[in-house]
Amino acid sequence: MGHLHEAKSDFGLLVPSDPEASEKLTQITIMEERLDAAPRLLTEGQTRDALRLLDSMAEVMNFNPDVRELRAQCYIRLRDVQNGVHEMRFGVRLLTDNREGLLKLAQFMYDSDLAVQSVEELHECLQLDRDDKNSMRLYKVNKRLAEAITQAQEAMENARYRDCVKHADSILKLELSHREYQNQAKLLLCQCHSRSNSAV
Numbered sequence: 001m002g003h004l005h006e007a008k009s010d011f012g013l014l015v016p017s018d019p020e021a022s023e024k025l026t027q028i029t030i031m032e033e034r035l036d037a038a039p040r041l042l043t044e045g046q047t048r049d050a051l052r053l054l055d056s057m058a059e060v061m062n063f064n065p066d067v068r069e070l071r072a073q074c075y076i077r078l079r080d081v082q083n084g085v086h087e088m089r090f091g092v093r094l095l096t097d098n099r100e101g102l103l104k105l106a107q108f109m110y111d112s113d114l115a116v117q118s119v120e121e122l123h124e125c126l127q128l129d130r131d132d133k134n135s136m137r138l139y140k141v142n143k144r145l146a147e148a149i150t151q152a153q154e155a156m157e158n159a160r161y162r163d164c165v166k167h168a169d170s171i172l173k174l175e176l177s178h179r180e181y182q183n184q185a186k187l188l189l190c191q192c193h194s195r196s197n198s199a200v
Helices: 004-014 019-043 047-060 065-077 081-093 099-111 115-128 133-157 161-174 179-199
Strands: none
Touching (some): 019 065, 081 099, 115 133, 161 179
């Protein structure tokens, strides 16, 4: 029942001859009303109520991209990044060639301090359209940052503290406006300097 309008017209044809179709038609009408109510609740700031409503809908309409998108918005407003990303990713993958959805997901992941994972989504996005300027712009910035983060973490894990410091400094220079990436770089610098001094 992912596509309510199509299902409604299909069951509508069966109603006179099939009592079960009538019950399904009623259920579809209820789902349509809930799908209309959820964005209104979000707009009114009733995020938890909207999420409860959408959770009940997801039990019946698990593969509806609109439900997934709205659930993602709820989780994001509740500052539950992990579930927000999960819902966005699930919803984006329900539609084929969803370049716009992939870009939105990649941007959200980047903004949520998940630069390394964001690069993966951007790869998919660029496979759909190599000439997309927005995807390419984000990819170029994101790839350098993701590489610096990965290299700094690997250097620290392998006790290559000078390399760790160098890559953490790169993070600071690459992302001047994003406080969480700055904090991540400063934490890496602190850990690398501290471990470097204790190793001497």
